[in-house]
Amino acid sequence: MTRSIEVNGAAPYTVTVGSQLIEPAVQSIPDAAKRVLIVHSAPLRERADVLRARIEATGRTPVVAEVPDAEAGKTAEVAAFCWQVLGKSDFTRSDVVIGMGGGAVTDLAGFVAASWLRGVGVIQMPTTVLGMVDAAVGGKTGINTNEGKNLVGAFHEPLSVWCDLDTLQTLPANDRVAGLAEVVKGGFIADTGILDLVEAHAEQLKAADLTEEALTVLEELIARKIQVKATVVAADLKESHLREILNYGHTFGHAIEYTERYQWRHGAAVSVGMVFAAELGHLAGRLDEDSVERHRSILTSLGLPITYPAERWDALHTAMKRDKKTRGDLLRFVVLQGIGNPVRLEGPDPVLLLGAYDAVSSAPVRGGAIAL
The missing domain is CATH 3.40.50.1970 (Rossmann fold)
Structure with a gap:
């Protein structure tokens, strides 16, 4: 079809x-x-x-x-x-x-x-x-x-x-799964039906060989994610307002890619970036803990990473300052005010940023989430 x-x-x-x-x-x-x-x-x-x-x-x-x-x-x-x-x-x-x-x-x-x-x-x-x-x-x-x-x-x-x-x-299974990170992103920012489909079929979607059923599900997911993007870009081609929501997880994700000299797959970096954004939204009082856990659960079920090594904050923070959403010295993030409702968070307190980084770190950063 x-x-x-x-x-x-x-x-x-x-x-x-x-x-x-x-x-x-x-x-x-x-x-x-x-x-x-x-x-x-x-x-x-x-x-x-x-x-x-x-x-x-x-x-x-x-x-x-x-x-x-x-x-x-x-x-x-x-x-x-x-x-x-x-x-x-x-x-x-x-x-x-x-x-x-x-x-x-x-x-x-x-x-x-x-x-x-x-x-x-x-x-x-x-x-x-x-x-x-x-x-x-x-x-x-x-x-x-x-x-x-x-x-x-x-x-x-x-x-x-x-x-x-x-x-x-x-397509190698790792590349397919990495691409699914962007599909999952579409579920978190707009079409929650995407999340339901992934939760029901994660094992099939990440398998080395795709069954007919998995291919049918994959086609549905691809079409739904394209529709999400089509709706957004039709309203805001040049990213002056609404289109920024498509960058959910990308500010931190792009920083990982740059820090790793692009040796990480884009989807893997964005996967960690979405968990960072979820934790940041939670610490800012925007997102409940169950929704943060749903991020971790869905991404982990696909075999995507949700953590990044500690003690690299300075390099990541410097890279994030070059993000396209940054205005002057003001960092701007896309976070969720509940699943399916993305909003901007401008100039978050450094304590919140470090807290979110600690939550995705494989070891504590600077002695704890709140220590500066």
Whole structure:
């Protein structure tokens, strides 16, 4: 079954979830496009070759840019390589970029499209759970720098998004589970039915081999999370207010990624980040203890981490100051005023921050939660 999810706004587009989507994706390329750049990671070389052949069969000129996998591909150097390919291929404003890969590849492809000739069309073909439910949807594009994650980027909505579930059959279980952290996030901030589904099927979802039932549940979860994001970004594309709720767990999570030099999977870092945010919300009087425990229970049931080593607070705190939500020296977090009701918490007391860190630490920090 194929599902279509509409993302409304200034430039509406459709996210399609289903199987065998290469052909309809090719047919969606605008008639005016004569050249198509396929940006893909090395593990997807065979699938990219199939896409290239189908594009060539339409009379267009396909060009391929193979880039490093994961966060190693989200650099200025890799973006410059893609720009060089575009320039040598005489790409014009009517031509199109396709991003095929995980969240890092779709972030990169979107940024390359946004920056080339001040904006050419991009079609996203995410091949991981994370890419499908988060990175490829919503028009956020970007690359990392030595100073932090996604600090350079642009808002650039895709022409369309194609989530081909066939690609998940060969996705390593650890990558699938890491992507589910973003799905769970959607449950905590909006669609609590997501949490119910995960609680009922966690063992199946994290298994090395997916059963037919697990695939059906996974499809439902992916579609529901995409709908959450579609609703939010339609109301606030450029993150001026509502869209910040999608960053639940990300302020601390991004700090972990930066501190670990991107050796942690994004979903694993966000998993710890959500527990940190839950503990912070609890200490601030916003979230009850049972809801904090539900965070721990659901994430643990999927095999996701919920703790981070102690004695690294200074590095994490410095990294959080670079977060996109920070205003001046004022740290801003998304916390929950009850499950399904995200709110902003601005400039929390350092005692609360240390208390939340202690709660996710594998050992006490600075002698206790309240010690400064």
